[in-house]
Amino acid sequence: MSEHRDDLETVAPPSPAGSRTGFVFSVPSERCRVSSICQSVDSRVFAATAAASDGVEESKEAEIESTEEAAEDDFSSPSLNNTRMEMEDERLDLNSVLSGTMEEDAKQEDGNAVSVKNLSRLFEENDGRATAAANPTRPPLAPGRANLKTEEGTAPTKTEEEKLLSVYLRIRPPVSAEGKEGVDGSISTIEVLSDSTIRTYPPLTSNAAKVVRTGNKLVKMSASKSLNEEGRNSDEGEVLGVKEYNYSGVFGPSSTQKEIYERIGAPLVDGLFPEEKSGELGESALLFTLGVTNAGKTHTVMGTGFEKKKKSDKIDYSTHHKDWGIIPRSLHHVLSRVNNQNESSGPKLQLFMSYLEIYNEQIYDLLPVKTKQSGPKRPILGPETLKLRESRRGRIFVRGLARHPVSNVQQGLDLAEEAKKNRHTASNNINAASSRSHSICQFEIAYYRGPGGSGKGADSDAEASENETDDDSSVSSAGSRKGRQSTIIWIVDLAGSERSKRTGAISHTRHQKEAALINASLMNLMRCLREMLNHQPKKRGAKQGAGVVPFRESKLTHMFMNHLTGPSASRTSMIVNVNPAADDFDETQHVLSYATTARSVKVSMVDYNKKHRILAKESNVKLSPLKKIKELVKKFSPQKRKGTDLNDSKPASKRPRNDAAATKRAGGPVVTKKILPARPASGRSQRDVLDEVEKLREENFTLKITVDDLEQQLADCESEVRKEVVEIMTEQLEDSKEWYESRIESLKQQLKSLHTSNSKQVKGDSDAQSRVNELYERINECEEEMTRMREEHEAEKAKELLNLTNLQVAELEVNALAHEDELRAEREEKEKLLMENGALKHQSEELRASHDALLAKYNELVARLQRDSPDTFDSIDPEPTCELSSPNYHKLPRERCSNVASTAAPEDIKSPKSKGKKWGFLRSPAKVAAGQKDNRSPLGDVNRTDS
């Protein structure tokens, strides 16, 4: 197993996007060994049976072959599973059928030997390996490779050649993109043998140059035993992987843009125009490039030398620039033809140009119609995606694709430049401006016939094809488009197939997705071509049956459908671009083998899927290829021919030899009747032939055992490789996981910092601006809300205040009433007191008067006494007790007091101040009784009076 470790260095483990590229490379050597052994067995059986059939007339052989071909025409069965295991099972099964039949056949006479030959051919066909005859002047080709024209006599005839898809190869000057150590980028791995044939030499670094054959042994090749510097054979033996390929045309590294255009582009452009003599309309065409990234596809299709660095730059559009690619040259060519035609009296022509790209399985217009303001439609929401439509008549078109009328080269090239700018491109490890999409340039030549046909319809056509209907007739019957017909050429620059590991796409999610979708759509194109190949009537060496061609599984193949199957398929050309540098070798070889497949496709069939549908309907039961083969074996077996069963144990010698009637009775195919006349073998005796067949059978048996052993080894090897791939994948997934996690973390950080800086950097950023506008709106809303709330609050407050005031007023009124009552009561009390006071005053005056009278009387008495008896006078107490009571000193009744008060003079009521006393308050008796604290009367000094 360690021997195969080096293979694994170049195995690309499936990318996270699911690409499985590279896995098949890991076990090629074992496969080659198995297949070479099978081939050796097959060829010996073939040789023996051919020898046995020496006596058969050539005409009979031809008849049988034609019968075989007729049978093969019916051979298409519904979709087949072509997995390796199935094929191997079928092959082994067929081997046993073959051995049994050979045994039987060997006992038959010459006619029977022919059947053995047929069977061996079927065997060969089932295995799918055409043995290429070695060219003595060239190193032998790698085994297991079906090569189109290397076998003598199998090169297509001229008529066949015309029916095949045109595939051209362009080899760019070698560049080592990655600058790998030890890899000299200038050494080419491709040798141009003729203008249609190349040979490839696998470099040491590639998967294909790992094993050499020395004698009968396969030896792991060390570096010293590898290819010498020029990439030729080493002395140690034949280098596996040296292969030859054949195409419609090969252009070496020194080829020019002009050569490419004149050989490939110009005939397609010329075919678009109506025939001058017959007036027959031209035919649409498709030209596309295929290749790995950096192989020179864009260089071939678009080229350079028409871009303006500044607006003021002057470019001479009257002649071709040497670096112009197919598009600028086609434009020049088409316009000169259109102008010539319009000067003549024939139908008037108008050129329309459109440009689209298929990016991530979405179609975008690269030259969208500008709106009245400026910029493309719906600029904010991103470019609009377009839809692919199929008309009722099967025409495929892109709805809504803008068509721009072009009347001079400058106008067209300006549009091409604009489209180039709009196209998705990105820089990767290999190509600084790698295309990330399939771009399609469409030149439509519209014919205007009849009176209105002077190009007037052009203006109305200059819009997006929004009004495109699903009926082709509308093109010539609707309004201004009446009398209009058109032919179209699509010039397609496909995105390069790539390994994410090499381009570095693995480190970027978007690029990974792009790469996965690009590879998927290219794979689908190849699947379509392979399936188309399966549909074709074959002479030999083809896989049985054919499934549905999956045109509609990707946008690209859906668009190409009519150009690969319909009548215009004959006007489809494919340019395969390759970089012959050593580090591109493995991918280049992939592309070359795809191109070989494409080259084998016949384009004359009308509708592959229609044929499939009919076949699927006819055969309700799915027949496996093995069953089909067995049926054919039965059909051509001698027993069947004689109307007997394969299992019939009756000895051959006892069977009737040429019983055509019996065959007819048994319902056997009439064709066998032609085969039956047997002739004796000329040259060798029958016994010798039988011996040889017997010997070969034995050898076959031994080899079968060897094959089984090798298959076991192959299975072990595969499982080991699988294990390693799984390990590598797991590692990669772990790495990716880590990377994604760290990326998520850093993105989170970025998001955070963006949030914080966002408020400062709002201006200038349209998103931020809209956010600010939004915030402003919200602020305005808040302010309005606040105003509304404030008003409400004011109203509420006023209402509250009003309620409060009413309450207070009511309380005050109540208080006032209470005070009035109190006041009234106090006033009454006061009057009463005044009256009492007046009465008391009057009483006190009366008392004073009586006191004065008494005092006078007393004084008189004292004087008299002094005078009369001074002695006695001295013994008398100076404070004599008045014994005399005043006659008026009685308490007056209340009525009397009031009478007295009313008579009292007001001036008698003096201020207490005048007597050195303070004012007191008149108190309501009720309040005094209640012990009220606040002894101030609300009426103030009004009630002040003398106490």
Ligand SMILES: Nc1ncnc2c1ncn2[C@@H]1O[C@H](COP(=O)(O)OP(=O)(O)OP(=O)(O)O)[C@@H](O)[C@H]1O
């Ligand atoms: N035949 C050639 N002669 C000179 N230069 C070439 C040739 N082919 C390609 N180049 C140059 O190689 C570079 C890559 O070529 P280009 O972009 O055409 O590759 P590509 O196949 O389109 O790649 P991708 O698929 O990544 O877009 C360009 O700079 C181009 O000018």
